[in-house]
Structure formats: C-alpha cells, structure tokens
Amino acid sequence: MTSESQTAGTRVLHLSSAQLARVSRALDGDEAAAAEFDSALSSDPVRLLVEVLSTKSVPAGSGVSYGHTFVTQHPTVLARVAIGYGHGLPRKAGNRAWVTWSAAGGPAVRLPIVGRVAMDEFVVDVGRTPVEPGQLMCVFGDSDEGEVPLGDWAAAIGESPVSVIACLDRRVTRSVVE
Template sequence: MNPSPGTPEIRVDLGAIRANAARLVAHTKAPLIAVVKADGYGHGMVEAARAAKDGGAFALAVAAPEEALALREAGLPGMILCWLTNPDTDYKACIAAGLDVTAYSVAELDAIAEAAAAAPAPASGGERARVQLKVDTGLTRGGAPRSEWEALFARARRGEQEGSWRITGVWSHFACSDDPDHPANDEQERAFREALAQAGAAGLDPEITHLSNSAAAILRPSARFTAVRCGIALYGLDPAPGHTPDIGLRPAMTVRAPLVMVKDAEPGAGVSYGHLWRAERETTLGLIPLGYGDGIPRHASSPDPATAAEVLVAGRRRPIRGRVCMDQFVVDLDGDRPPVGAEVVLFGPGDDGEPTAQDWAEACGTINYEIVTRIGGRMSRTYDDSGDTFVHTPTVHTPARHGSQG
C-alpha cells in the first residue's frame, strides 16, 4: 500500500454560513440569535460566530458559560447568551464579561445575586448582571415549570429593583417544531404567551422574548416573537425534513479523505469485523482512513446495500461495506480501480453528486445535527469562503425595545 498524498479534513464554507444567516433574517423578518454551541455544530464556534454576525445575526447563543466566555475572549461583541449552568458556575466571570446568563429557578437567581453583589458597579451605573429567564412550556427539560413561574418572576423583578441585574430576556424551547402539525406546538406557544403575561404582570419588561428554534423560525410565523434562535439552519441543514420550504440555505460542511488502498475481493469474501457483509461477486474495495474515532457513525454500516451510507469516489457514489472500525472503513468500488490518493467525499452540499449530511443521517437512523456535530476526531478543519454574497437589508436587525409579542 502506498502512502496517500492527502489527509482527511473537514472543510467549512464561511460564505455559506454568512449567507444562511442573511437568508434566515430575510425569511423570518426577525432579529436572529445565531446558535454556535458544540463548537458551532462541528463547524468551529468562533469562525461560525463571526460569519453569522457578518450575515446579520444580532446575538449569539451557546449552551455552556465556558463557550460564551471563549467567544468574548475571541473579541465577539454584543449579546452572548448561555443557558446551561451548574452549582459551580463562575457567575462572577460571566458578569465581568457582560454575558447573558440564564436562570431556571429562584435558587439560580440567588446565586447570581450573590455574584452580582461582589462585582464592581458599572461605571455608567445601573445593573451589574444580564439575566434571561427560561420557562418550561412543554419540553419538560430545562426551564422553570409553570408552578414556579410566579416566584421566579417576582424574584427577578426584585433583583432588578435592587440593581443586581437587568432581565434581558424571557424564553423557552419547542419540543416538536420539526413536525409542524403536532398539537404540542400550539400548546407550547399558548403557554409561552401566558408566561409573558405573568412576567409583565410582575413588572418585567425584557429586551427580547424568543421561543422559535430553526424549524419554528422557518415554519411558524406566529411564534417568532421579538427574536428567533437558529442553530442547524445556520449551517445550511434542514431542521424539519419533508416540511421545510426552500429558502436558499446551503450546507457549509464538506468532509473529505484520501483513498489509501484498492484491493480485489473474491465472491464470498467477508469484509471487516464480524463479516457483516460478504461479497456476492468479484469486486474491488477501497479503504478510507476514517472511523468512529473520528466521529464516523458505526451505524453507517449495513448488510443491506439499500441502506448503507455512501461516499463519492471518482464521480460515483460507493456504499460502505462491512463494519465501520475505529480508524477506517471499506467501500465497494464495483470493479473500478481509482488511484491511491483519489479524493473521497463523505458528504457535502451535494453539488457534484456527493451525499449530504441528511443522506448520512437517514442511512444511520439519526438526524443531521448528530452527523455534523460528532464529526472531527483526528481530522483537521479548514475554512474557505464560497463568496456567496446574498445581500438583503432586513427591516429589523435588532429587537425593538418594546416590540410586538407575537
């Protein structure tokens, strides 16, 4: 086997992310919060954040405070929201960096108040911390349950009056927005409106209110409120396959590797661990130097040729044969003999017939989110810019201070 001249890589098109952000603003006509958690869904958090801001996003959002702090340290300005805290969260660092932290409970507000009391008073006066409140409207995951809304809002208002914080947002998250006809969507939107009414009755007047993730932002105009929160759509992937209209989103990630070996296989030859697949006839096989150690799903393997994941080699899609291993997998070249070093495209935007992340998701029985987020391992990540310069001057770039609640 001769060494390959190439190395596996994840190539990210920043122009696509920038244009996707602009298209989402144009379609929703709402301020865009760009979600760049989990290292930008595998695309690179800081790079994706900059591209999204260039495309018109007014704010950024991540899960962990550590992610938000890294964005601020990289020089990203403006609102940066984080929402997964724990008992050891360094609220003082978050306050010093001007981050928006999320509280689900009175206990979390008390912890933030303690940190705020120890923080230096802003030179301009006013509140020390920026806090958003998450309410559970039916996802039954994070967020304050309905039974605690009254106490949460009362404590939040008291903290405002004491100068501990400014309540900058009230928000929640859909459970079933990828299924636009699911009755839970109406129920959650109704519950969110009830939460906003309670918050208002408590004297809160948040800068933004947001409920919609990517699917709801695109499919459910009534739930856009004063901002929308988009993650997967920012990277050009469909948040609701089978339901989403074409608004011009373009996948930003392409995964490539070199072909490192070509060999003959006789009829009956078993391939890879467990001989999940045996050659039914004489064929040729290609070896790809990636495996589940690099985020390639083991479920991409299948004994059924109709359901195995595919890659593009020498202008043709080639199915995976046998088990995906930790470092490598095998594809059926169907008698062809591409040269060692030939480019293998695992997935990309589909321009040249290559599979997409959605194709891989369907083959693996999962969602496109998982395909792009888990990929990486020992691969390098490189960036280019397609020059996609979708231009749109939206009527709204930032939330109106007293904007519509629906």
C-alpha cells in the same frame, strides 16, 4: 505510541465560517443554531473528503470488516478509507451509507460503505471504479456536484446532520471556505 493506522490518511472537513459558527453555537447548547445548520445545508453544504489508503481485489464470498456483516456477492475491489468511529464517524454508517468518488473532471460515482466501520477506517465496495490509493473519497458534500448531501447521509444512519459534524474529532482538519 501512535500506530500508523491512527495517523495515516487525509481527513478534511470543508465548511463555511457561517456553518462553523452554527456548529460551535450548537455545541454550546444553542438549539436554534443546530436547526439553522441543518436548514442551511442545501445552500451552504458541508463536505468531508477522506483519503483512500489501499485497494484490494477480492473474490465472491469475501467477508468484510469485523463480524463479516457484509459478504461480497461477486469478485470486486474494496477500498480502505482513512476515517472511522475513533474520529467520530458513526459506526452505524456501515452497510447503510454511501460515499462518492470522481476522477478529475469526471462525474461523481456513488459507492457503498460495506461492513462495519472500524476505529480508524471503513471499507467501500468500489467494484470496477478505478479508485487508487492516495485519492480522495467524499463522505458527504454538495449535491450540485453529484455528492451525497450531509442531510441524506445523516438520514441514512438515523442521525441529525449537525450531530454528525459535532462528533468529528480534532484529527479531522477543519477547512473554512467561503
């Protein structure tokens, strides 16, 4: 039986057909395709959007996720986001990487991933940003939109961009855009 946390939430990877082809070739061992994928990111960005499952106000001193590797310094709001290491997101993104969120038509706001990345979710410190359950966070995306580019996101965790994409499992929907 599948638990709700394993199936809950939208997870969509938007990429061009050219980038999808490069990733496919890279998975088959084509090192040139992997290098092409990485070098094309500035002109052909890849975007991962993930649903916010819930938000919760917490007091200062609240430990976050397994092992409490992050403890809030002041009262804040935390958001649970519907992707984790079970979907292929690197566990080491916790306390190292950022995501973005924006209100309809508003500027993107960078927010930190805090605590350990769990199997099916991670936590973001949204502070006073008016994030609501059901909205989407951009894990990485288009720098022209104010989003964290995949190259920067991958560098923050010590991975190559193509390896981050290659590890995402089938529960992350691929949406080919042109």
